[in-house]
Amino acid sequence: MKQPVISMLTFTIVLAVSSFTQAQTVKRNIAYANPAQERQVLDIYTPEKPGDQKRPVVFWIHGGGWQQGDKSSVQLKPKVFVDRGFVFVSTNYRLLPHVEMDVLIRDVAMSLGWVHKNISGHGGDPNRIFVMGHSAGAQLAALLCVDDRYLKAHRVPFDVLKGCVPVDGDTFDLPAIIMTAELTQTLHGLPLPTYGHRVKFGNDPQKHIDFSAVTHVAKGKSIPPFLILHVAGHPNTTAQARRLGAVLTSSGIPNKVFGARETTHNKLNADLGLPDDPATKELFEFVDAE
Numbered sequence: 001m002k003q004p005v006i007s008m009l010t011f012t013i014v015l016a017v018s019s020f021t022q023a024q025t026v027k028r029n030i031a032y033a034n035p036a037q038e039r040q041v042l043d044i045y046t047p048e049k050p051g052d053q054k055r056p057v058v059f060w061i062h063g064g065g066w067q068q069g070d071k072s073s074v075q076l077k078p079k080v081f082v083d084r085g086f087v088f089v090s091t092n093y094r095l096l097p098h099v100e101m102d103v104l105i106r107d108v109a110m111s112l113g114w115v116h117k118n119i120s121g122h123g124g125d126p127n128r129i130f131v132m133g134h135s136a137g138a139q140l141a142a143l144l145c146v147d148d149r150y151l152k153a154h155r156v157p158f159d160v161l162k163g164c165v166p167v168d169g170d171t172f173d174l175p176a177i178i179m180t181a182e183l184t185q186t187l188h189g190l191p192l193p194t195y196g197h198r199v200k201f202g203n204d205p206q207k208h209i210d211f212s213a214v215t216h217v218a219k220g221k222s223i224p225p226f227l228i229l230h231v232a233g234h235p236n237t238t239a240q241a242r243r244l245g246a247v248l249t250s251s252g253i254p255n256k257v258f259g260a261r262e263t264t265h266n267k268l269n270a271d272l273g274l275p276d277d278p279a280t281k282e283l284f285e286f287v288d289a290e
Contacts, residue, residue, distance in 0.1 A: 023048035024082045027122070032114035033107075037094060042111055043071050045078035045088040050123035056162065056287070057124040059112055060090040063135025063269070066104060066200060067096045076273030084284070087124035089115055093140075101201050101211060105150060108140050113154025130163045130287055131224075134269040138169025142213035142244065146223050158222035162290040165283060167229045167272070168265050170236045172244040174201055174208040177236060214247045225254040227286040229279050231268055232259030258282045 026045045033040040046055075058081050062069040071090040078088040093107035116126045133141035144150055145164040151157075170177055178198050185192050193199075201211050209215050217223065226248055230241040238259060245257040260268050260279045271277045 022083055024079065026078070032091070032111045039092040039094045040107060040110070041071070042089055042091040042114070044119075044122050044124075045082055045090075046123050047082055053123075054120060054125035054128075055085055055087045055123055056128040056130065057087045057089060057115065057119055057126075058130050058132060058287075059115055060088065061108055061131070061133030061137035061140045062090065062092070063133065063137045064095075066101065066136045069095075069136070075270045080273035080280075084287075086287075087119060087122060089119070089124075096200055101207075105140060105143065105211075106153070109144055109150035109154055109156075112144065112151065113156050116154070116156045116160060127160045128162050129160055130165065130290070131161060132165040132167065133169075134167040135169060135265065136171075138166030139171040139211075139213070142166045142169065142172055142226075143211065143216070145226070146213050146221070147216040148221055158224065161222075161224040163225050163227065163286060165227045165229065165286065166244075168231055168234070168237045168268055170240050171197060171201075171211075172213045172240045174212045175205070176243065177240060178208060180236065180239075214244055217244075217247045217251050217253065219251045219253075223248075223251075223253050225286075225290060226256070227282060228255060228257045229268065229282065230257070230259055231263055231265055232261045234265065237265070256282070256286070 024045055025048050026043055028043045029041045030044060031041055060074060060077065062071055062073050071092045074090050078090070081088045091108060091111040093104055093111065096104065112131070116129065119126050131141045131145050141164055145161055148158055174197060181196060182192055201208055226244070228241045228245055230237040232238060241257050245255050248255040258279065263271065268279060272280050272283060274280055
């Protein structure tokens with residue numbers, strides 16, 4: 001389905017917060033393409049009074065199985081990152097089945113390219129960007145940070161990426177997760193998924209390899225450090241997190257794999273930013289060290 005070209009209207013909202021934190025401003029629906037389709041927009045969260053100092057940037061990619069989700073689903077993250085001295089960007093991208101997977105990935109790369117080029121005008125430092133995402137967004141974040149072809153198309157060098165934080169993704173190694181899911185169904189005498197990962201990623205074994213972050217990890221590419229967060233009790237995301245971590249380690253790329261206990265896929269994401277949350281502690285230690 002072709003999505004209509006629209007004219008984007010950017011507007012600003014000042015968010016009221018407690019006296020113990022900074023007031024913040026959000027500029028919504030900024031187009032990152034020209035002309036822009038409906039979902040080729042992003043939001044930028046900054047302090048209400050940013051000052052002169054350029055702040056590091058968090059670039060957030062929402063989840064939703066590549067078929068749904070929205071940039072507004074950020075929970076506490078903009079507030080806590082702005083309070084810690086960051087600019088926070090949350091992006092939309094076109095979704096399956098309206099576009100194919102490679103177009104979807106290029107949308108996110110285009111959005112990050114826009115951020116690198118323009119974020120200084122919003123108080124951000126284009127040379128200090130952290131790429132993060134949850135679920136489907138975790139796959140997209142990891143792929144963009146290891147397969148440099150996507151960002152090179154928008155003149156974004158890897159050395160501006162200071163860290164990558166994929167949150168509970170299960171598709172860093174697509175052939176492995178496809179085989180796992182289909183073998184489980186077969187062993188239990190159940191039908192194969194009609195629109196599972198095999199079909200979403202193109203139903204072509206070579207595409208499955210190419211869309212896997214583990215395929216593109218290599219020394220000498222300036223791949224940034226990784227913090228890979230996952231739900232400790234979920235076998236698929238645990239296995240995929242460990243697999244990505246092992247591949248990064250074998251190429252000498254700093255990384256940490258952290259399994260959060262007593263949580264769920266959605267709760268892990270929603271709780272990021274809460275005081276005393278173990279995954280949040282790991283996240284802030286990671287970004288503060290870079």
